[in-house]
Amino acid sequence: xxxxxxxxxxxxxxxxxxxxxxxxxxxxxxxxxxxxxxxxxxxxxxxxxxxxxxxxxxxxxxxxxxxxxxxxxxxxxxxxxxxxxxxxxxxxxxxxxxxxxxxxxxxxxxxxx
Amino acid sequence: xxxxxxxxxxxxxxxxxxxxxxxxxxxxxxxxxxxxxxxxxxxxxxxxxxxxxxxxxxxxxxxxxxxxxxxxxxxxxxxxxxxxxxxxxxxxxxxxxxxxxxxxxxxxxxx
Numbered sequence: 001x002x003x004x005x006x007x008x009x010x011x012x013x014x015x016x017x018x019x020x021x022x023x024x025x026x027x028x029x030x031x032x033x034x035x036x037x038x039x040x041x042x043x044x045x046x047x048x049x050x051x052x053x054x055x056x057x058x059x060x061x062x063x064x065x066x067x068x069x070x071x072x073x074x075x076x077x078x079x080x081x082x083x084x085x086x087x088x089x090x091x092x093x094x095x096x097x098x099x100x101x102x103x104x105x106x107x108x109x110x111x112x113x
Numbered sequence: 114x115x116x117x118x119x120x121x122x123x124x125x126x127x128x129x130x131x132x133x134x135x136x137x138x139x140x141x142x143x144x145x146x147x148x149x150x151x152x153x154x155x156x157x158x159x160x161x162x163x164x165x166x167x168x169x170x171x172x173x174x175x176x177x178x179x180x181x182x183x184x185x186x187x188x189x190x191x192x193x194x195x196x197x198x199x200x201x202x203x204x205x206x207x208x209x210x211x212x213x214x215x216x217x218x219x220x221x222x223x224x
Contacts, residue, residue: 033212043157043202043214056211091156100145100206104156 025094119215
C-alpha cells in the first residue's frame with residue numbers, strides 16, 4: 001500500500017531558526033502539493049509542483065518560505081527565519097494526472113517558540 | 114477567485130441517524146469533487162469522489178450527490194456510527210490540478 005511519507009513528524013524550534021520539511025511522494029506520482037493546516041484556516045494550499053516544476057506558489061509567504069523538488073522522489077519546504085505564527089501542521093500530498101486524486105502524507109507538526 | 118463553501122461547520126447526530134454536509138463551489142469549470150475524512154491527529158483520507166458527468170455515487174453507507182447547475186454537492190452518511198466522528202472536507206478541482214478545499218465540518222456521532 002503506497003503512501004506519501006514526511007519527515008520529521010514533529011519539530012519544535014525557536015523563533016529565527018531555519019526549518020526544513022521533507023516529503024517523499026508516491027512512486028509514479030508527478031504532482032506534489034504543500035498544505036498548511038491550523039485550527040483557524042483549515043487546509044491552506046502553499047505551493048504545488050508538476051513534474052518537479054513549480055506551478056503555483058501564490059499561497060506561500062515568499063520572504064521566508066521556499067519549496068523545491070530536487071528530484072522526483074523528494075520535495076522540500078523551508079522556512080527561514082521561522083516565526084511563532086508558522087506553528088501549524090504541514091501536509092504534503094501527491095497525485096497523478098490520470099486520477100486527479102491527492103493522497104496526503106502524515107504531516108509535520110511544527111511548533112515555533 | 115475560486116471558492117468552496119462548506120456547511121455546517123459543526124454537526125452533531127445520534128448514532129444511527131443520517132448526516133448531510135453541503136458544499137457550493139464558484140468555478141463552473143470544476144469537474145472533480147473529492148471528499149476527505151480527517152480523524153484527530155491523522156492525515157486527510159479520501160472517502161469518496163464524484164466527477165461532473167455523474168449525478169450521484171454510493172459506497173456502502175456513504176453517498177455523494179452533485180448538482181452542476183446549482184454548483185453544489187453533498188455528502189450523505191447513513192446509519193452513522195461513533196467511528197464516523199471526524200472532520201470532513203469537501204473539495205473542488207478547478208483545473209490545472211489545483212484543488213480548493215472547503216473549511217471542514219466537524220461531525221460528532223453520539224452513542
